[in-house]
Amino acid sequence: MTEFAYQDAEFDIRADIKDAHRAFWDKLAKAGSWWTGEQRIAIAQQSRKALECTFCVSRKNALSPYTFAGNHDFDSTLPDIAVDAVHRIITDQTRITRKYVQDNVAKGLSKEAYVELVGVVVAVFSIDEFHRALGLELEPLPKPQAGDISRYRPARLSDDIGFVPTVPVDGAVGAEEDLWSDGRSANVVRALTLVPDAMRDWRALGAAQYLSFEAMQNFVKDDARAINRMQIELIAGRVSSINQCFY
Amino acid sequence: MLRVSATTTSTDIDLQAINGDADSAALGIEYGAQLMKFAESVATRDVQSLRDSRQRLLETAGPAVLVDAAGVAANFQRMVRIADSIGIPVDDMSSELGRQIRADLSLEEFASAQNTLEPSGA
Known part of the structure; x- marks a missing residue:
């Protein structure tokens, strides 16, 4: 069966939206820079589970999300720290702090892995939200594909914005030459560039949606x-x- | 961006549309009230409200508008999560237009404002 056929839609879905969704699903299933295909699918699964997580609901209502103890409702092959990050990004993103991201590094979730996780979560969430907005069933997640992670890290990085290193405005050179042109960028464009493919996925999906x-x-x-x-x-x-x- | 677009097209708008005022949304923007309500329903994840606003937008503006609107709303459901998860600050806090918009819409009350206003402590 063709992915993203949108057969239950009562109206036409633009072809470029279908193509963008299919292209991301294909990349989602493959090994990335810091997570395997199996792990990327597990991250996608948790992005859906987070919306049903009763612990997230309770924590969202807590005065501080960092003193509220408990466990998320769902089992996962992912480390607990990764599950928690996925759930926070979906349900309580405004209270993510520099300290949280830094503490996670000490617990084993590197900033590189965190950025790729963010990229997967937000892309899956956005595609799912498109379906929900139109009253359509969610697309089944793809089967993970075997393959090794690349551990790719851009040569030029800066710590001038945000909680993680990013490619600087004048850093779109070499393997990162395609990220932007004219030596101009915006912070939101730079946000995911610690993992350049996450930024490329963000850009492709945004161009359609x-x-x-x-x-x-x-x-x-x-x-x-x-x-x-x-x-x-x-x-x-x-x-x-x-x-x-x-x- | 809404302000820039309105200025470019010499259109009178009311930015309180962003804060959910239906009359403001209707000013100068075709299907503005219906689009605003649909966007609001997507973001609040209210199932009944979404069903109603989707049907209203479909009947008023047609399927092509509905599909494009769904794409934009879905896209911005992720944009905020990228901005807050990575803690990126606003690019330019010095422009008068930006300062006025932040004041009009009370944006500095948002928790994520600290990523711009107090970036080292965020």
Whole structure:
């Protein structure tokens, strides 16, 4: 059966959205830089389980999420520390701190592995949210593929923003040359670049669901979209506001 | 981005649409109230509200608008999680436009504001 056929949709889904979802599913199943294909699928599974986790609901209501003890409801082949990170990203992301990320390093979750985990979680979550928004059944997760992790780390990194190293604005060179052009970038574009493939996945999915980097320069209307830029940004702004997104 | 787009197209809008005011959302933006409510329903994950707002948007604006709106809403459900999970600060805190928008929408009350306002202690 073809993945993302959207046979239960009562309306046409744009071809570029289907293609982007299929392309990410294919990459999801394969070994990444720091997690195997099996582990990446386990991360994806937890991103779905987090939404049903009663411990997450209780912790979300706690004054501090770092003094609230307990266990997540679901078994996983992942280390507990990774399961917890997935659940926090889905259910309580505004209270993730530098100290939390740093403490996780001491407990065995490297910043590189954390960034790839973030990339997988948010991509799966976003694709799932597209389905939920349209009232469609979620796509079954792909079967993991065998393969070795690459342990790839960009040669040029900076600690000037956020909780993890990122490729600096002038660092899109060599193997990272494709990340952005003209020596210009934004912090959100740099966010996942400790694992460049996570940034590339983010960019590809965003180009279909939102706008490509090039189309973002058009503040009137992209011909490939049924809604104009003001309509797009109204939706983006309202979703971001409810999620208490300062950025 | 909404403000920049409105300025580019010389359109009068009311930014309180971002905070959920339906009348504000309708000002200058076609299907604005329906799009705002749909986005709100996706983000709050209220099943009944989502069902109702989806149907209303479909009937009012048609399937192509609904699909594009779902894509944008789903995309921004992840954007906030990237920003907060990595703790990235706002790129430019010095512009007057940005300062005014943050004040109008009370954005500095958000917990994640500390990633910009107190980045070393976040």
